[in-house]
Amino acid sequence: MTALLEIRDLHASVGDTPILKGINLTINAGEVHAIMGPNGSGKSTMSYVLAGRDGYEVTGGDILMNGESMLEMEPDERARAGMFLAFQYPVELPGVGGMSFLRAAVNARRVEAGEEEIDQLGFVKIVREKARLLGVSDEMLKRAVNVGFSGGEKKRYEILQMALLEPTMAVLDETDSGLDVDALRIVSEGVNLLRDPARAMLVITHYQRLLNHIVPDYVHILAAGKIRKTGGKELALEVEESGYAGIDDAA
Amino acid sequence: MPGSMTQPDMGAVMTDEGVRADALARWQQDGWPGPRVEAWRFTRVDGLAERDLVPATALSVAASSPDSGPGAAAAASISAHVIRFENGILDPSGLAALPAGLAVREMLDDEQALSRLQQIAPKGHPVSDLSLAAMTGGIVIDVEGTVPSPLMLLFEGGETGASAHPAILIRLAPKAHLQLAEWHQSDVGLAAPLIGVDVAADARLEQVKVQAEGVATTHIAATGVALGEGASIAGFSLCTGGALARLETHVALVGSGADCELSAIYMGRGEQHQDITTYMDHAVAECTSNQIIRGVLDDSSRGVYQGRVHVAPDAQKTDGQQMARALLLSRKAEADAKPELEIYADDVVCAHGATVGELDATQLFYLTSRGIPFETARAMLIEAFLIDTIETIENDTLAGLLRPVAEAWLAGGKDL
Numbered sequence: 001m002t003a004l005l006e007i008r009d010l011h012a013s014v015g016d017t018p019i020l021k022g023i024n025l026t027i028n029a030g031e032v033h034a035i036m037g038p039n040g041s042g043k044s045t046m047s048y049v050l051a052g053r054d055g056y057e058v059t060g061g062d063i064l065m066n067g068e069s070m071l072e073m074e075p076d077e078r079a080r081a082g083m084f085l086a087f088q089y090p091v092e093l094p095g096v097g098g099m100s101f102l103r104a105a106v107n108a109r110r111v112e113a114g115e116e117e118i119d120q121l122g123f124v125k126i127v128r129e130k131a132r133l134l135g136v137s138d139e140m141l142k143r144a145v146n147v148g149f150s151g152g153e154k155k156r157y158e159i160l161q162m163a164l165l166e167p168t169m170a171v172l173d174e175t176d177s178g179l180d181v182d183a184l185r186i187v188s189e190g191v192n193l194l195r196d197p198a199r200a201m202l203v204i205t206h207y208q209r210l211l212n213h214i215v216p217d218y219v220h221i222l223a224a225g226k227i228r229k230t231g232g233k234e235l236a237l238e239v240e241e242s243g244y245a246g247i248d249d250a251a
Numbered sequence: 252m253p254g255s256m257t258q259p260d261m262g263a264v265m266t267d268e269g270v271r272a273d274a275l276a277r278w279q280q281d282g283w284p285g286p287r288v289e290a291w292r293f294t295r296v297d298g299l300a301e302r303d304l305v306p307a308t309a310l311s312v313a314a315s316s317p318d319s320g321p322g323a324a325a326a327a328s329i330s331a332h333v334i335r336f337e338n339g340i341l342d343p344s345g346l347a348a349l350p351a352g353l354a355v356r357e358m359l360d361d362e363q364a365l366s367r368l369q370q371i372a373p374k375g376h377p378v379s380d381l382s383l384a385a386m387t388g389g390i391v392i393d394v395e396g397t398v399p400s401p402l403m404l405l406f407e408g409g410e411t412g413a414s415a416h417p418a419i420l421i422r423l424a425p426k427a428h429l430q431l432a433e434w435h436q437s438d439v440g441l442a443a444p445l446i447g448v449d450v451a452a453d454a455r456l457e458q459v460k461v462q463a464e465g466v467a468t469t470h471i472a473a474t475g476v477a478l479g480e481g482a483s484i485a486g487f488s489l490c491t492g493g494a495l496a497r498l499e500t501h502v503a504l505v506g507s508g509a510d511c512e513l514s515a516i517y518m519g520r521g522e523q524h525q526d527i528t529t530y531m532d533h534a535v536a537e538c539t540s541n542q543i544i545r546g547v548l549d550d551s552s553r554g555v556y557q558g559r560v561h562v563a564p565d566a567q568k569t570d571g572q573q574m575a576r577a578l579l580l581s582r583k584a585e586a587d588a589k590p591e592l593e594i595y596a597d598d599v600v601c602a603h604g605a606t607v608g609e610l611d612a613t614q615l616f617y618l619t620s621r622g623i624p625f626e627t628a629r630a631m632l633i634e635a636f637l638i639d640t641i642e643t644i645e646n647d648t649l650a651g652l653l654r655p656v657a658e659a660w661l662a663g664g665k666d667l
Contacts, residue, residue: 051620054612079622091617095635104631105621112622144635161621 002067004029004200005169011060012049018059019045021225029168030197034211035204036236037222038244043204044088046222047173050202051085052078065169079105080112084167086158088174093145101145102127106164130163134190152183159190170194171202176210188213208240270365275384283377293555293587294497294526296377299469304440306385307338307413321463322405322434325655329648331401331432334390338408338439339415341388352398352427358389358418365389368420371447371475373501373530378473382416382445389418394427394454401430401648406444407437411467414441421447423454423482431458432652435472436492438465446474450482452506457485459649461656464492466521472498478538480506487644489653490517490525491660497526497555504531504538504566514543514644516637516653518660519552519584526555531573533566536596540570545640546577547633548584555587560601562594569599577607578636580629630661 005027012020019042027033037043048056050063052075063070070078093101099120107117118126131141134156146154155175162170172191176184191201191214203214211219211233219235220227223244229235283300284291326333334345334355346355358364365383372379392402408415415437423429435442442464450456464470470493476484488498502511517525525548531540546554560571577586588605610632618628637657644650 051616053616053620074619074625075616076619076622076624076628079620085620087617087620091613093614093617093632093635095638096618096631101618101621101631104623104627108622108624108627165621 001028003027003064004066005202006064007061008064009061010049010058010063012045012056012058014045014056019225020049022061023225023227025220025227027169027200027202029200031218032195032201032203032214032216034216034219034236035202035222036206036208036219036239039206041222042225043206043222044173047085047088047171047204050171051075051083076108079165079167080109082168084162084165084170086155086162086170086172086175088177090146090154090158092147094147096145098141098143098145099124099127102161102164105161109165127160127164131160133193134160134163135186136160151178152180152187155179155183155187156190159187163190163194168198169200169202171204173204174206175203176205176207184210184213208236211236269360269362270369271383271386274369274380278377278380278384281377281380290375290528290557293557294495294524296469296471296495296497299441302440304412304414306416307340307387307408307410307439320407320436322403322407322436322461325434325461325652326403326405326432329401329432329652331403333403333405335405335407336388336415336417338410338413338437339387339406339417339442341390341417346390350398350400350402352394352396353402354393354395355390358386358391358420361391364391364420367449368418368445368447371449371477371503372445373473373475373499376473376499378443378445378471379475382418382443382473385414385416386418387416390420392419392421394421394423394429396426397428398430401432403432403434406433406435406442409438411438411440413439414443415439416443416445418445419447420449421456422449423451423456425451425453427451427454429456430646430649431456432649433458433460434463435461435470436463436465438468440469442468442470442472444472446472448474448476448484450476450478450484452479453481454479455483455485457646457649458487459644459652460486460488460498461652462488462490462492462496462498463656464496466492466494468493470496474498474500476500476502476511478502478504478506478509478511481508482506483510485512485645486514487649487653488515488527489656490515490527491656493523493525495524497528499528501530502532502540503534504540505534507535507537509538511538511540512643513540514640516545516547516640516657517554518547518657519554520549521552522550523552524555525552526557528555528557529559531558531560531571533560533562533569533571535563536566537568538566538570540572542573543640543643544573544575545637546575546586547580547637548577548586549580551581551583553585553587556605557589557591558603559591559593560603562592562596562599562601564595566596567598569596569601571599571601573603575605576636578633579607579609580633633661634658
């Protein structure tokens with residue numbers, strides 16, 4: 001079986017600084033993987049490299065989705081192929097209406113899949129339904145994208161986008177950052193609803209607490225640009241107790 | 252000075268005296284400003300003197316199809332009454348069947364109207380003199396009460412060797428209200444409309460202007476506005492056309508409590524040159540003015556905003572704002588902004604600002620990371636940059652004329 005996502009000996013730099021120094025990771029459909037690591041370990045770089053952001057240059061290795069290399073694909077092409085990144089810091093888009101943004105994204109995906117574009121009325125109905133589950137209010141939907149949203153609202157809005165786009169490979173970059181306990185619970189429930197045998201998730205986090213809510217199948221410890229240790233969900237608890245100290249030595 | 256533009260056929264100026272003869276004399280003395288004239292430093296027009304342009308003299312309305320163009324369609328969409336100029340020459344059919352509250356007649360040799368137009372017109376502006384002298388068609392529009400439907404002044408014509416000099420005086424009686432659309436879409440060599448607007452006490456003019464001239468057309472517009480006590484104007488210009496275009500508006504706030512909103516969007520690509528120049532003269536106390544200018548420039552296009560706000564010593568409690576922002580879509584595009592404040596009163600609130608920037612890479616990445624194609628994402632962000640400016644237009648009917656023009660530009664189409 002071809003892996004949904006396969007990262008092979010991935011090296012990447014930002015400017016002249018090498019950040020990722022040989023990542024190997026295989027994720028199959030239906031699996032939830034967590035990447036934990038200290039600040040500066042390369043976690044966010046990895047999420048941006050997967051999404052194809054400009055300025056994050058792959059200097060070696062490959063990223064394959066369903067066996068096809070993504071390296072030559074633009075961010076929009078990757079997204080339409082099923083990649084989704086939930087941003088650590090969702091971007092405010094003043095003047096861009098929320099509903100037209102969501103519809104443009106969903107229709108781009110539908111056109112790629114050879115489906116018909118969805119009309120405004122039908123779309124509003126779908127969005128309302130999913131928004132209710134995630135505690136995204138009508139008022140938020142009417143505003144410009146992420147403008148005037150609280151930290152928790154922004155994260156819920158990311159998960160709403162994920163629910164609408166139905167990606168096969170979802171990367172969640174520090175989705176827990178800036179969330180209080182209640183917001184964390186709502187966001188996690190939203191993510192758990194999207195767990196699916198056809199979908200894989202890569203949950204990037206600094207803290208173990210998110211993984212109490214989104215329970216992973218595998219946990220990887222990233223430090224200094226390499227995966228130093230891989231285990232089951234219990235590895236997250238180990239890190240919680242003894243910290244990241246000592247992980248480097250284990251490599 | 253060489254070239255026919257400096258010696259226009261002045262057969263229409265019958266006498267040696269009067270407003271038009273004086274204008275002709277000034278024009279013959281001054282001509283087009285050279286590059287050393289500060290107000291024209293960013294926008295060079297002295298080349299016009301070399302062009303073999305002749306003021307249009309014959310109306311060929313019969314040969315055209317006035318109801319079929321984009322301007323006529325836009326007018327129909329808002330049920331506007333249309334007064335049409337072709338190559339700068341009045342199509343007199345527009346003077347019939349006017350909506351209630353409007354009286355329109357040809358200006359001809361009405362010295363009083365000519366004199367008032369000359370007084371209100373931008374001082375020292377070449378078109379203020381040239382288009383009075385070479386006037387190809389002139390009308391006086393008198394407005395009483397609230398005019399129920401919008402008026403569109405439609406400027407068309409395909410005489411590439413012609414210069415068009417329509418001259419228009421609009422007088423709003425006290426408490427009158429007019430919705431006015433100007434639609435400029437021609438292929439004339441030079442479009443040089445001269446417009447004077449006299450807004451009496453407590454009257455209000457809501458105005459939009461679409462400048463969608465042909466790719467080879469030079470558009471130099473001079474507009475003068477006088478606002479009486481409690482009078483207001485809400486003006487908005489959208490400029491997408493022409494090879495070189497300058498919209499210059501001078502507003503005299505001469506009655507206490509007058510209010511002026513004067514905003515503009517310019518969009519350029521290729522080698523286009525777009526210039527928005529304003530002079531806001533706060534002559535008396537307790538007047539407000541607000542200008543929001545947005546420019547989008549692609550390829551090697553150039554945009555200019557010059558805005559001067561003058562506050563006279565007696566003009567206490569003045570509120571004068573101007574904010575200009577330009578978005579450069581290409582490394583070769585260029586924007587110049589020169590907001591100026593001249594304040595001689597001490598109790599005023601005035602602010603100006605100007606920024607020039609590029610599209611935000613993080614915002615583009617966010618949109619494309621959702622699968623939205625790059626070009627679509629770019630258009631969404633440009634539209635977002637412009638949208639809040641269009642949304643400041645209170646009159647939805649008039650605002651509705653502008654959106655399709657801006658969208659057509661964003662879609663890359665030269666045709667509206």
